[in-house]
Amino acid sequence: MSTNSQIAFAPLGDTVVVPAASTAPTGVQALVSGRLDAQGTGQYRIVNDSVYTVFLGVGSTAALATANAVAPIAGTPSAAIVLVPGAVEVLRFARNSFFRGLATAAATVYIVQGEGM
Numbered sequence: 675m676s677t678n679s680q681i682a683f684a685p686l687g688d689t690v691v692v693p694a695a696s697t698a699p700t701g702v703q704a705l706v707s708g709r710l711d712a713q714g715t716g717q718y719r720i721v722n723d724s725v726y727t728v729f730l731g732v733g734s735t736a737a738l739a740t741a742n743a744v745a746p747i748a749g750t751p752s753a754a755i756v757l758v759p760g761a762v763e764v765l766r767f768a769r770n771s772f773f774r775g776l777a778t779a780a781a782t783v784y785i786v787q788g789e790g791m
Contacts, residue, residue, distance in 0.1 A: 681790040683719055683764050692783040694728045694775025701736030701772035704785045716769050716787050722757035724781030729754035731774040732767055739772040757783065764791050 690704045731743025746752035
């Protein structure tokens with residue numbers, strides 16, 4: 675396991691706002707620090723700062739993030755990451771990932787890239 679996954683999360687860039695709504699807004703890109711380019715991936719601290727569940731779509735393009743921001747239903751799985759209200763997660767994605775949120779009402783997701791858990 676890489677050593678940067680063993681340390682406390684350290685932000686390495688600016689915080690990006692990903693708005694979420696009943697129609698997923700345009701995808702937002704959060705780039706990983708250039709010093710981590712060799713890894714091709716990075717860790718992201720993701721905060722759902724709302725009272726609504728957000729279905730977060732992630733992809734290598736804004737279009738793929740949109741396609742993945744779909745609420746799963748019984749019998750129909752989805753690639754969305756479910757963020758319950760108030761969730762704080764540290765997840766690992768490709769370094770050029772786009773993010774898009776779907777929620778029943780206006781919600782805000784904050785994402786900052788960094789390293790560590």
